[in-house]
Amino acid sequence: MVRYLKYLTPLVVFLVVVWFLGRGLYLNPREVPSPLVDKPAPVFSVADLHRPERQFSSEKMMGQVWILNVWASWCRACRDEHPLFVDLGRKNIVPIVGLNYKDQRGDALEWLRALGDPYVASAYDVDGRVGMDFGVYGVPETYVIDKQGIIRYKHIGPVTAKSLETKVVALVKELQQ
Amino acid sequence: MIPEIGHYALILALSMAIIQSVLPLIGAQQAKASWIAVARPAAQGQFAFVLVSFGCLTYAFITNDFSVQYAASHSNSQLPIEYRIAAVWGGHEGSLLLWALMLAGWTFAVSILSKNLPDEMVARVIGVLGLVSVGFLLFLLLTSNPFDRLIPAALDGRDLNPLLQDPGLIIHPPMLYMGYVGFSVAFAFAIAALLSGRLDAAWARWSRPWTTAAWCFLTIGIALGSWWAYYELGWGGWWFWDPVENASFMPWLIGTALIHSLAVTEKRGSFKNWTVLLAIIAFSMSLLGTFLVRSGVLTSVHAFATDPARGVYILGFLAVTIGGSLFLYAVRAPSVSKGGEFSMLSRETLLLSNNVLLVVACGTVLLGTLYPLLLDALDMGKISVGPPYFNSVFVPLMMPLLFLIGLAPFVRWKKANLGELARLLRWAFCVALVVALLLPFTMGEWHWMVSLSLLMAMWIIVTAMLGFIRRVKRGNGLKGISMSYYGMQIGHLGMAVFVIGVAMIGGYQTEKDVRMEIGDVTTVGGYTFRFDGVVEQAGPNYQATRGYIQVMKDGKNVMLMHPEKRIYNVQTMPMTEAAIDSGFTRDLYVSLGEPVSGGAWSVRIYHKPFVNWIWGGCALMALGGLFAICDRRYRIASRQRKEAEKRKMATANQGSSGDVTGTAAVAREAKA
Numbered sequence: 001m002v003r004y005l006k007y008l009t010p011l012v013v014f015l016v017v018v019w020f021l022g023r024g025l026y027l028n029p030r031e032v033p034s035p036l037v038d039k040p041a042p043v044f045s046v047a048d049l050h051r052p053e054r055q056f057s058s059e060k061m062m063g064q065v066w067i068l069n070v071w072a073s074w075c076r077a078c079r080d081e082h083p084l085f086v087d088l089g090r091k092n093i094v095p096i097v098g099l100n101y102k103d104q105r106g107d108a109l110e111w112l113r114a115l116g117d118p119y120v121a122s123a124y125d126v127d128g129r130v131g132m133d134f135g136v137y138g139v140p141e142t143y144v145i146d147k148q149g150i151i152r153y154k155h156i157g158p159v160t161a162k163s164l165e166t167k168v169v170a171l172v173k174e175l176q177q
Numbered sequence: 178m179i180p181e182i183g184h185y186a187l188i189l190a191l192s193m194a195i196i197q198s199v200l201p202l203i204g205a206q207q208a209k210a211s212w213i214a215v216a217r218p219a220a221q222g223q224f225a226f227v228l229v230s231f232g233c234l235t236y237a238f239i240t241n242d243f244s245v246q247y248a249a250s251h252s253n254s255q256l257p258i259e260y261r262i263a264a265v266w267g268g269h270e271g272s273l274l275l276w277a278l279m280l281a282g283w284t285f286a287v288s289i290l291s292k293n294l295p296d297e298m299v300a301r302v303i304g305v306l307g308l309v310s311v312g313f314l315l316f317l318l319l320t321s322n323p324f325d326r327l328i329p330a331a332l333d334g335r336d337l338n339p340l341l342q343d344p345g346l347i348i349h350p351p352m353l354y355m356g357y358v359g360f361s362v363a364f365a366f367a368i369a370a371l372l373s374g375r376l377d378a379a380w381a382r383w384s385r386p387w388t389t390a391a392w393c394f395l396t397i398g399i400a401l402g403s404w405w406a407y408y409e410l411g412w413g414g415w416w417f418w419d420p421v422e423n424a425s426f427m428p429w430l431i432g433t434a435l436i437h438s439l440a441v442t443e444k445r446g447s448f449k450n451w452t453v454l455l456a457i458i459a460f461s462m463s464l465l466g467t468f469l470v471r472s473g474v475l476t477s478v479h480a481f482a483t484d485p486a487r488g489v490y491i492l493g494f495l496a497v498t499i500g501g502s503l504f505l506y507a508v509r510a511p512s513v514s515k516g517g518e519f520s521m522l523s524r525e526t527l528l529l530s531n532n533v534l535l536v537v538a539c540g541t542v543l544l545g546t547l548y549p550l551l552l553d554a555l556d557m558g559k560i561s562v563g564p565p566y567f568n569s570v571f572v573p574l575m576m577p578l579l580f581l582i583g584l585a586p587f588v589r590w591k592k593a594n595l596g597e598l599a600r601l602l603r604w605a606f607c608v609a610l611v612v613a614l615l616l617p618f619t620m621g622e623w624h625w626m627v628s629l630s631l632l633m634a635m636w637i638i639v640t641a642m643l644g645f646i647r648r649v650k651r652g653n654g655l656k657g658i659s660m661s662y663y664g665m666q667i668g669h670l671g672m673a674v675f676v677i678g679v680a681m682i683g684g685y686q687t688e689k690d691v692r693m694e695i696g697d698v699t700t701v702g703g704y705t706f707r708f709d710g711v712v713e714q715a716g717p718n719y720q721a722t723r724g725y726i727q728v729m730k731d732g733k734n735v736m737l738m739h740p741e742k743r744i745y746n747v748q749t750m751p752m753t754e755a756a757i758d759s760g761f762t763r764d765l766y767v768s769l770g771e772p773v774s775g776g777a778w779s780v781r782i783y784h785k786p787f788v789n790w791i792w793g794g795c796a797l798m799a800l801g802g803l804f805a806i807c808d809r810r811y812r813i814a815s816r817q818r819k820e821a822e823k824r825k826m827a828t829a830n831q832g833s834s835g836d837v838t839g840t841a842a843v844a845r846e847a848k849a
Contacts, residue, residue, distance in 0.1 A: 007510045010454060011503035014461070018496050020547065021468065023554035025488040 041151045042133035049122035056123040065175045068143040070099045073111040075139040081158035089118025094172045098122040101131050146175045180245050183233025184324040190226035191314040198307030201300035216303040217288040224285040231278045244330035247323045253336035255718035263347040264337040270323035277313045279358040301369030312494045320487050336747035345405030353398030357463040359391020364460035367453045371509045376449045381442035386806045392432045393802035400795035413783045418567040423546045424466030427539050431459040434535035447516030461499045520592040527585040534578045541570045579633035582669050583640035609635035630680035637673035641666045661808035668801025675794025681787035694777040702784025705729040719743045724769050740769045764788045
């Protein structure tokens with residue numbers, strides 16, 4: 001019997017590998033947890049997109065749950081997710097702040113005029129400094145920040161209707177209680 | 178219309194593949210001569226249909242038929258014709274079709290080059306290959322149909338990824354696939370042997386040239402890929418331990434073990450089970466590679482589209498094919514006879530060590546490649562495994578292997594004498610040692626790692642020379658040496674050349690990353706580089722910023738180099754085209770970084786000693802394989818078999834038994 005078991009070893013090893021590969025199919029290797037999750041959000045103060053002479057300061061948002069959406073007019077995927085934020089903005093559940101990342105002011109304003117502006121405020125991060133502090137890999141990215149100013153969730157890439165509903169809005173409602 | 182013909186031909190190919198696998202396999206099991214006879218024509222028919230299908234897809238690319246979804250996403254009317262053809266395999270669907278074509282091509286080759294094998298064996302081999310074909314053709318038709326229409330048609334295509342618009346891409350994937358898919362033949366031979374229960378020296382001799390051929394293609398394919406990465410990516414590296422590279426390297430390691438273990442099985446009748454297992458593993462590695470690359474479970478610089486349905490299909494296919502094979506192995510292997518005995522110091526032992534080292538090396542690469550996935554699957558966090566792991570684990574495993582390469586050809590089968598070996602090889606070792614200790618000084622600096630690598634390389638070279646001298650003395654000159662001996666030594670010399678290249682690059686490469694304004698000079702590796710500015714130029718489907726760099730040595734102008742920065746019109750993706758001056762003992766490599774300010778650019782300059790030896794070594798290894806395939810004994814063996822077959826036929830005609838043709842002849846040959 002033992003003699004026969006020896007010859008089964010390759011099959012057993014193989015099945016273990018297949019099990020792991022199968023699990024791997026349902027994981028997303030690009031979903032990297034941000035080191036900033038559960039850490040205080042970087043405090044920033046940059047020019048307001050609509051009124052260049054005014055500053056937007058993230059300290060203003062303290063004490064409430066809010067969403068930071070990083071976008072740019074040159075970003076194709078932002079265009080895909082934008083209607084979802086316009087929808088969400090209309091519902092008035094949670095304030096959304098837009099961080100316009102490495103963009104031209106004119107292009108950005110034109111883009112918001114054409115596609116709708118769901119943001120309570122738009123910060124103009126022309127040189128990408130704020131993005132760097134937040135560890136932005138690429139646009140779009142979306143952060144949920146709680147009343148104490150702590151990042152509770154980070155979404156990389158465009159949100160979908162489903163991920164916005166199940167992850168972002170659900171978390172916001174939980175945090176607002 | 179043409180795409181529909183292609184689609185239809187693909188469906189016909191699938192039907193043909195089903196016939197090709199079912200009838201011959203059952204026929205061979207039940208000794209039905211008429212069913213066995215279906216194998217060859219069915220295989221040839223399947224090849225014809227896949228070829229028609231591939232031709233139709235190529236036609237869609239050449240004629241810019243953007244109503245075909247796949248052509249619309251991977252080609253463009255501005256694309257030069259040679260890249261339009263290469264774009265056929267530039268994406269997922271097309272590269273799978275190429276896979277299927279190669280598989281059908283190998284099967285076709287088996288069907289016409291196996292006249293001398295017993296029909297029943299050929300039927301099983303072709304039948305198993307047919308099963309693999311069914312798997313891939315179904316995969317194509319169910320999840321990745323390249324002939325899907327796009328309605329309404331696109332005005333123009335989205336273009337081929339600029340990274341892939343390169344002569345390297347025209348030949349790299351076909352070569353690599355020839356190698357990957359070629360292992361399916363070795364696999365089919367192994368399964369056929371397990372099914373028939375006839376695992377013997379004759380089996381090893383039949384599958385040996387096929388395995389070596391596949392290995393040669395894979396060697397060339399990997400080398401081309403490495404070379405392409407070197408000049409196209411602009412980082413000047415030649416190997417990155419990227420998952421996709423590893424996916425091609427693992428079958429190579431196992432394939433290398435397999436061709437050595439087949440030698441033992443053929444010559445001594447030993448390691449039979451092990452050889453069969455290696456043949457199965459080599460093909461599993463090819464399939465695993467396909468899975469890793471096509472399913473997107475791993476992140477890689479080769480960003481392929483990910484689609485879970487495809488991943489599930491390949492994984493299921495992998496589980497069925499390999500799981501089934503390993504099950505068959507578990508059932509059949511215990512009854513296989515052990516081969517000849519051998520002592521602790523014998524060629525068998527050394528080849529076994531070679532196999533163990535290569536398999537362990539493959540295991541470490543597999544572990545490094547899958548480790549991030551394993552941890553993630555167990556919810557233990559995300560990590561990535563980089564070159565430090567691979568270098569620190571892989572290199573120590575290779576050193577003893579290199580030593581064995583020099584030693585093993587002098588060691589006798591069965592039992593060798595240590596004293597005799599030491600007397601024979603001590604001078605060779607001394608010569609290698611002296612050269613290895615002194616050579617690094619000529620490069621200016623002494624590194625122990627370079628010296629050790631050179632010792633191994635010189636050891637292989639000196640012992641190979643010694644081997645040739647001994648053979649010449651013993652026999653009738655260089656002509657008296659068999660092709661397979663030439664093949665072995667050329668292959669081993671290729672390894673030595675490769676090691677020299679790697680060691681020299683590792684120890685003596687110099688690079689500078691500098692900001693250069695017009696007229697600035699910088700010195701790298703004894704050459705002085707002067708930046709003379711950039712000029713805008715238009716290419717066929719891109720805009721280029723062409724740099725002018727004057728290279729000087731000892732105050733004299735040597736050459737003008739033109740690194741480029743290209744923006745491709747359709748995908749607006751910036752590409753770096755490095756300027757490379759290739760030489761026998763060094764490459765000069767210049768690539769443009771970014772414009773900094775006021776006409777200044779960041780420029781990356783490398784001096785790479787002996788870098789071409791890396792690919793030269795690979796080419797020599799493949800050449801060695803080619804020599805080995807051409808050895809007379811495969812042809813003699815087949816002639817003998819043919820005669821034996823004739824005799825057998827004569828006796829069979831006198832008697833009345835018809836179906837068992839070949840078995841007796843095979844048994845006779847196995848004894849011989």
